[in-house]
Amino acid sequence: MIKVRKIIPLWLTGLVNFFVAWSSSGAGLDRFSDIITEKDNLSVLEHVKTLSSDYYSGRKLASQGNIDSQDYLVTSLKADSIPAFNNQYRHSFTKSSFFQSKQGTNIIGCIQGTHHKDKYIVLTAHYDHLGTIRNKIYNGADDNASGTAALLLYAKLLKDNPLKHSVILLFTDGEEVDLLGAKAFISQQKKLLNNVKLNINLDMIAGSKNTKKLRFLSKDLPKILSSQQLDELNQLQAYFKKNSLTQLTAGFRRIKSVGSNVNRANWLMASDHGVFSKAGIPFVYFGVGTHKNYHSELDDYDKINKNLYLAAISVIFQQLVYIDNAMYEVAIPD
Template sequence: MKKLFIPIFSIAVLISCGTAKTSTDASYSQNSSQVKGDKAFLSAYKQIKAADLKKNLYVIASDEMEGRDTGSPGQKRAGEYMVNYYKNLGISYPKALGSYYQKVPSDFMKKRGGANLPDSENILAFIEGSEKPEEIIVVSGHYDHVGTKNGVVYNGADDDGSGTVAVMEIAKAFQAEKKAGKGPKRSILFLHVTGEEHGLFGSEYYTNNPVFPLANTVVDLNIDMIGRDDPENRGKQYVYVIGSEMLSSQLKVINEEANKRTNNLELNYKYDDPNDPQKLYYRSDHYNFAKNNIPVAFFFDGIHEDYHQPTDDVEKIDYELLAKRTQLVFTTAWELANRPERIVVDRK
């Protein structure tokens, strides 16, 4: 996750004054795909396993990746691993893009304060929907970190290795049912963005140069740090959720119902306020979708003692909790992809 040191833009336009709806909201119940009794959902859900998340994270956050700084050889190696993972699953890329890579030019980042960053790439994997392929559910996470400093590798196992492998695991779950002839009704874009740590550059580049029209983008579910706990919640089964009711009265309701149907984590809304001193609503890649009027939900575990330290290592990840949080995001994505109507955008 990006540190808070750049100016905050356009705060006023996204502040919501609406009252949160409860999880028994009638509009949700009438349009729900009723995932609880859905055999396809249950089959896919079981694909998400702590052991598989751990296997991938031990590669993504290894010393070989050299901290995955934007455009670095180590980041490119991590990207190659991810692309091969998708190829092996039979998950392709958006046809309009022509490959898994969307180049994010050095000049684009430099104009936004990206110093001397080299060219880098967003990585996009795509599963086409069976009934409403033009409508896109985005599941995102950044795969860059802060690199190597004074010869010490900052592995970024939680930030955002955890989100990276969660996106990969969610893709695997959807693809398993796609192969079984029970794929999602809407299309799913698995978006791994670069340059987040330097200024949300990869997600800004994507929303400025979308592969799919932003008007057809239903939601962005963004995952940035979900493998640890913070001091305030040590040992708890929880996750922070940020932004889910800023633009849509339905998204928070859907996510809460998804949570009740699965692991029933404590959904913590402490940071779910544009005016919160930490400004977390503006500090990860979902914000570039939100400022384009696309509903978002940001899943996060908090600021812990190893945040942006060389001690953010794979051995400190709680893999069972990582799996539960991944299952929550998957369940929310499944509902959004399969419900009869796309969620409304009814807040500004």
């Protein structure tokens, strides 16, 4: 059980210095994860359970269940006093075809950084899923209520303890339909893109009960981190591979997706991070890869790996904080 502590000064005073001390002493990172309390763990699991319930009917783009899930996200952000991005939470876009047009809606919050207020880290997680198919609800607990709930928790943590860079919390719609929400954000925020330093994308971070590994993929990090910092990040990730329930592992297996006609061999474009990458923005993508419940009616709350999920949330958050501090160190001369 993680103990609730009133003050967690470690990450606020700089993870870079801590990591140097850790790497030389061999001490663990357990204390660092204490910012996430047992109450937070229960809250994030409740978010997953709610968003993947039958009430939202699989959250398909432009469906009533999708609209209701938008309301849930906005209500949750307001409850934690998370500022809206550009003074509004809902940012709509249109999917047009020969026969009809459908409206999608990204939900976006923004937390101002302490040092680089005009430089941004964009955290993404898509909240849409497949809806109801042949009278079976595809609830998408792992895909991607898991990532969506994690972003809601991170919003709460960062509101109380902001990073050095500003953080945009982007809950995308239409990811299951050609990454539409991420594409809409890039199109609508062209003036902002030069100031977006990094995208961290969470898509399926809970897996099934048999899932043992959290995987990650990154590209273009040398644009924002020095060679020494990249080496430190690699060491941190290697530590998590051996000393965390996530067994954090680089890369994804190249297999054809279960329950889908989509070939996920091109993991660089498998989710919203691919859109940011095409815009020249470095990314880190976290997910478990495909599993037996992927894109099926079996992807329900009671079938996710809750222990892996809670460990993944902590491991991802610690890497976020490290990269934020490391980018700040690189940017100091500017």
